[in-house]
Amino acid sequence: MGSLRMHKDLVGQGQRPVAMSHTLSEAFPNHPTDASAVGFALSRLPRTNAPILWVQDRLSRKEAGRPALAGMSANRPVIMVDLSRAADVLWAMEDGLRCRALGGVIGEVWGDPAALDFTATKRLAMRAEAADISCWLIRRAASPDLSAARDRWRITSLPSAAHPHDAQAPGAPRWALDLFRSRRSKPGQWVATYDGAADRVHLAAAVRDRTVDADDGTARKRAAG
């Protein structure tokens, strides 16, 4: 995690990710096998029963597995598209963003392919905004170079919260969110605690001495997603 902010700067930032129109966001997991970015993207999709279009390229599938329906808290239909090349992934995502019946489009691209340049991301972003569908691009083993994505997140797993009944067991997952570039709001860093039963993310400020912790409850802010 990069530079850290003081608590008072964060007071106005708690509700920032709220009530935005749907657009293209990029998520960079810190480690390719880290599922936190997928969990965060899923938690930010609108709560409808509309199907999700999920496009994966071959390397993402081989290296980071496929999304498991049993692990998603909301039971909503998923249309999987398994492709081999990144250019095809972008083509399928762009086609999916023309269809307003979808509840969201998630694409997984491995590395930095040549097809995924500024123009490609700009096309995706404009299509997503025209159709008002949220679109997430999950980029593993990638460098965050030039992109037109409106929000760009760097997401890492943190040691989970305490389990309410078992001290030995991992509890609710926690993620370090780093919004390092955003067109719509100020960048910032949070520690998110995911409440799987309610499918809800609690955000808290990221501070080094952990005075404001998710367990603390003093500065807990509820995000929309």
Added chain:
Amino acid sequence: MERHGNAPPDDVPVVLAREGQHGPVIHAANRKARMEGILPGSRVVDMRAICPELQVEYGDEAGDHAALDRLVLWARRWCPWTVRDGDDGLILDTTGADHLWGGEAAMLVEMETQLSLLGLTARLAVAPTWGAAWALARFGPVRSICGPDEAYFKLGPLPVTGLRLDDPTVLLLRRLGLKTIGAVMDVPRLSLTRRFVKAGLQANPLMRLDQVVGKLAEPVSSVDAKPVIRVQARLAEPIFDPTPYLPDLCEALCDQLKQAGQGCRRLHLTVYKTDGDVSYVDVATSAATRDPAHLHSLFRDKVERINPGFGFDLITLASGAVEEMQDTQNRLDGGSDADLHLTRLIDRLTAKFGTHAVTRPVLRQSHVPERAETQIAALANDPDEGTVVTKERPLRLLDHPEEVRVLYAVPEGPPAQFVWRRQTHRVARYAGPERIAPEWWKDRPGTRLRDYFKVEDQTGQRLWLYREGLHEDGRGGDPRWFVHGMFA
């Protein structure tokens, strides 16, 4: 008639079996097996005792039915009225069609030739009625022909089985000493009427006899082949690219479909080349449609696959898999329905990437994680809807679980340290075990049980780890450890 696809050698007795009430029974037998004395309908174990070298295969009755239904339409090459007769026969109403083939005898030879080219053996007969043809084809001489008034002489020597009666009635007639059809015909009509007054058609020799001689009508009601909806463009001179003609062709085809109240799920574009060859492209849709713009867009990337050769001067566009399709009003404001858009999206994706690439995962009732989720077609109905997940499951699953190297094992719980993908993970916290036993009704014997743990390493990454087997469970060596998934 028996299908000889990959025909077994003639000197080996081969039978097809089907499931009977007390084990498999013989469904059909080849010539050698029949000569050995094997009767269809008897049990396979009994027949094995008669003929120890018997080879038994299971028959595909539904497939045979479907093949016979296709053959019904194929047989229209000889006459317009054809119908399937039971499980093993075709009835062709050749009235007025035989002279086209040079008479009845020549027609039978032609039929037998064509059927043998398909790999089928056939027994053929011509008779004035359905019943007489049935009996002659099965029990009469080869390619026998029965004239209008010859029924008594031709059918007289045949056994009473040829009357299409059920087994108890045949047995009854045999016990009465009536072994041939002629013997039944000689019995006074009044006695037969008295004896079988309450019997139905299947058990009534008199009615069957009337059908044979034509006193009781038995018409052939032929099934109709569906008309093929097809449009074509004849060109003045050969061209190389069909693209400019496609919009008009799609439009004309959709007009025809609309008039027929139907939509198509498959399109065949065929070009007839000047060098005497054809080339074609097929596209398919996930739901029936008759929207010209959509159908045209499906050909967008596929037209290049046509090999034009030296050019072509005829393009045809035919619809396949035609279905009933009602006109529906989508919305009051003229906008289109959401489902409609979804089907079109899936069509576009399937047309470009293939059916195997676009799927929908659905849950299945199984505890084994690999079987808890299957892929179905994107718009298919979930047959097993309502499966509920009760245990915590990871968000991502690896297609093949990856084995980890245990650095520091502890007797209880997961290893304290392990190496996965060349990185050392130290287990900070864990939950489990959750034991998942193999499904003995599906797994092969010797499959080991799994103990699943949700572990969290020092950096906070949460993995789904399992141990395959137990120490000294008699199913292989030491248990091994695998990573199977990742939690969010």
